[in-house]
Amino acid sequence: MRIGIIVDSACDLPGEFLEREHITILPVTVQIGQAVLADVRNEEATMNFLSGETGARAFEAETTPFTVQQVHDLFLNKLVLDYDYVFCITTTRTRSGIHDNAVQASYTILNDYKPVRAASGNNTPFMLRVIDSQNVFSGVAVPVVEATRLRAAGETPPRIRANLENLARHTHAYMVAPDLNYLRNRIKKRGDKSVSFLSAALGTALDIKPVLHCNQGETEPVAKVKGFANASERLFDFTARRVKSGLLSPTVCLSYGGPLEEMRKLPGYDRLRETCAAQKVEVFESFMGLSGLVNVGKGALTVGFASEQSGFD
Structure with a gap:
């Protein structure tokens, strides 16, 4: 067939x-x-x-x-x-x-x-x-x-x-966006409430970046970290821990709203790749598509994997 x-x-x-x-x-x-x-x-x-x-x-x-x-x-x-x-x-x-x-x-x-x-x-x-x-x-x-x-x-x-269908229920995507004002303007246009105006204003002033999570069609912030590099490192290290705990599919997918060379220089990236190699998990790296870029802005980082575990630590 x-x-x-x-x-x-x-x-x-x-x-x-x-x-x-x-x-x-x-x-x-x-x-x-x-x-x-x-x-x-x-x-x-x-x-x-x-x-x-x-x-x-x-x-x-x-x-x-x-x-x-x-x-x-x-x-x-x-x-x-x-x-x-x-x-x-x-x-x-x-x-x-x-x-x-x-x-x-x-x-x-x-x-x-x-x-x-x-x-x-x-x-x-x-x-x-x-x-x-x-x-x-x-x-x-x-x-x-x-x-x-x-x-x-x-x-x-x-x-x-x-x-x-089972995998979809247990797939998690996480995102860190560098420009909260852009993200706020975009989701406001779409009628979304994932990032409030106050959060965007304070986050921009203090360089606080939210980590957003999507599962089963629902999106919400799960962490706030000072600085894009720090937030990216925390996301990479969290993903590495999930990989060590065992995934439902031997797959980690990364996407970035810019040249992939920039993503590969972020702290924690090398450790994640080493962990995936040790656990025989295949990593797919992709430039973020146009529709994604206009929704979250240039320079955004996303990570996707499937796990029975939930929560961000």
């Missing part, structure tokens, strides 16, 4: 991994004033788009996920021909409309695929399953990597589905 995987462009994974595993991207379109770019996870295009005046107004960005019709057309024009079963893994429905659009499209896709496949000489059934990752950024990446491992191991679609 040919199993396909499709993700939205807010999933932070390296481009070479996505290409090697033949993972299809659902682009998110970003508009800032008159400037428009479809996020297809191109680092150079993203940084060019966020330069100059456009970048200064990034917090005003409007993001538009693939519509129901666009998802429907992508499947019927390509995916129902290339695969027999497709897993569509999306950013949490509490933060993006792509999940609900994909679910709505799935109904018409399953009604319309038969003549399309028959025209290519294939009369076998086609199935798809939309999986809510219940997470954001590098957190979305964790079940995607697991899906590729299960596919390579020859697991059946029902077992893959059950594993992914």
